[in-house]
Amino acid sequence: MAGTTTPGTGQRSARRQRLELFGLAAAAALLLSRPDLATLFAGLGLFLWGMTLLEEAIKRLSGGTLDRWLHAATRHTGRAIGVGALATTLVQSSSLVTLLTMSFVSAGLIALPGAIALLFGANLGTTTGAWLIAAFGLRFDLAHYAMPLLALGLLGRYRLSGVTVGIAGLLLGIGLLFLGIDFMKLGFESWQDGIRLDALGADRLWHWPLFVMVGVVATVVMQSSHATLLLTLTALASGQLPYLPALAIAIGANIGTTVTAVLGALSAGVAARRLAGAHVIFNLVTAVVALALLVPLAWLVDAIAELAGLAETAWPLKLALFHTLFNLLGIVLILPWISRLAAFLERRFPEPTRLLPTQARYLDPAALNHADTAVNAMEQECRRLDRRAYHLLCSAILMPSAEVIGHSPERRSVEAPIAPDAWPLVNARYHERIKPLLTEILTFQARIDVPLTEAQQQRLEMLQSRTLRMVEALRFGEVLQRSLLRHSARMSPLREAHDDLRLAVATGLNRLADEQEGQTIAAPIDEVRRHWQEVMARRLRSHHLDPWLASSLMNDLHQASRLIAALVEPSPP
Secondary structure, eight states, rough: OOOOOHHHHHHHHHHHHHHHHHHHHHHHHHHHHOOOHHHHHHHHHHEEEEHHHHHHHHHHHHHHHHHHHHHHHSSHHHHHHHHHHHHHHHOHHHHHHHHHHHHHHHHTTHHHHHHHHHHHHHHHHHHHHHHHHHIIITOOHHHHHHHHHHHHHHHHHOOOOOOHHHHHHHHHHHHHEEEEHHHHHHHHHHHTTSSSOTTTSSSTTTTHHHHHHHHHHHHHHHHHHHHHHHHHHHHHTSSSSSSSHHHHHHHHHHHTHHHHHHHHHHTHHHHHHHHHHHHHHHHHHHHHHHHTTTTHHHHHHHHHHHTTOOOTTHHHHHHHHHHHHHHHHHHHHGGGGGGHHHHHHHSOOOOOSSTTTTTTTTTTTGGSSSSSHHHHHHHHHHHHHHHHHHHHHHHHHHHGGGSSSSSSOOHHHHHSSSGGGGOHHHHHHHIIIIIHHHHHHHHHHTOSSOOHHHHHHHHHHHHHHHHHHHHHHHHHHHHHHHHHHHTTTOTTTTTTHHHHHHHHHHHHHHHHHOOOOOHHHHHHHHHHHHHHHHHHHHHHHTTTTHHHHHHHHHHHHHHHHHHHHHOOOOOOO
């Protein structure tokens, strides 16, 4: 039975829970015995929590502004790099900009080369975090400023509403960042007689790759290069870590940031995987070059620091300068190859040769990360469903879609002989091609859990309403098709009326595809209905029409009117 847990699975789950409890107990014992370590890791936890809250608040406050800003920037490579760097500087999260860019690519909003340029800029922008920590975080008593921010943020988060909640979240995130940095400084200061990393200095070449791996692992575990750099900078400032190994850890932190992109691409589409591949290639190439030129780059940093008037022992600021330099070096090396890199990734991750009829094309999970991309993905997928529904509605009135959409339907098309076996039944085709796609669309909309502007919310409601009305029209078309097939013979008493009805519905569908007004769309079927109501009344009085057939025709005219009415956009109140 589904949902039944096998004995082996239950045993593995219980064993994992016991290991987790044992790990927690061991960690608790270690931290209780070492208050310095407890302070250090408490600071790290507060810093990571603050980064999470800061990212959420920025997404809430941007209201799609950041999305549109990045989208507009990709028209020019240089502008894309600059805007990617500026956006990351402002939000202090390269992961946010990376995931946002992946959402754009998955939704088809930007081309791959522009997205790669945005990632280059995001890598450069994330270096400002090291500058801020080195210049301010390690020099001032941030706890003094953290407490008012925490108080305002906590009160506002639980007492306010609307935009002010986002502002409160922003204050709370900044306060936690400040408090986390202060706790980590205290932890390292009290760790003077504990474990030291001086033994692994820069006297042997194998030490540098080792410290690169330390940076990679730390960033992967904490999912934040900022947190890794904060640990490195505080250890460097307190004398716990030599200078050159600290530079190697910074290189490793750059590699570790690619894990966020890779994890985001695992559940995303082909476009997101291409971008994640570009991120990995760029960061790996940059890291290899920076590690190979570690000593020359360190000399260059010393020379620039001397020109800028920095003290010889200003190690944190020198590390921030190194972090910026080797990211700039990576951009200079890869920038001329962006087009070729994009072409290589498109060959390496090709589009599926053919999508299943029921498979959504644009509803990529990555698009759910941000409002603009989620709404755009919904809009494009609803257009696909509309096109399928148009073709099926043409089948409902026994006319090829090529005779209906694109040019005005002609009389000769409806007067042509009808072969009933040549037309797929609306109900069967609906369950095969429409309903599964509709299910995916509605499921995707239900999963949208990001702050939406009023305009975005209205757009989603309009898309849902239009899609459901299209499905309702198909239901009316199903009933209408059965009657048209029964009376499709050339000599049928209802054939003439049905031909008028089919031409009127085809004209309405044609006008609907051209986005004409509702009254114009409904006018042909209204005219045909009035005409045949008068004709039926005359023929019934003169006994030239069987009452049973007359009732069938009345029902068909009613179904056709309901079909068109379902498609017409309702007038605003």
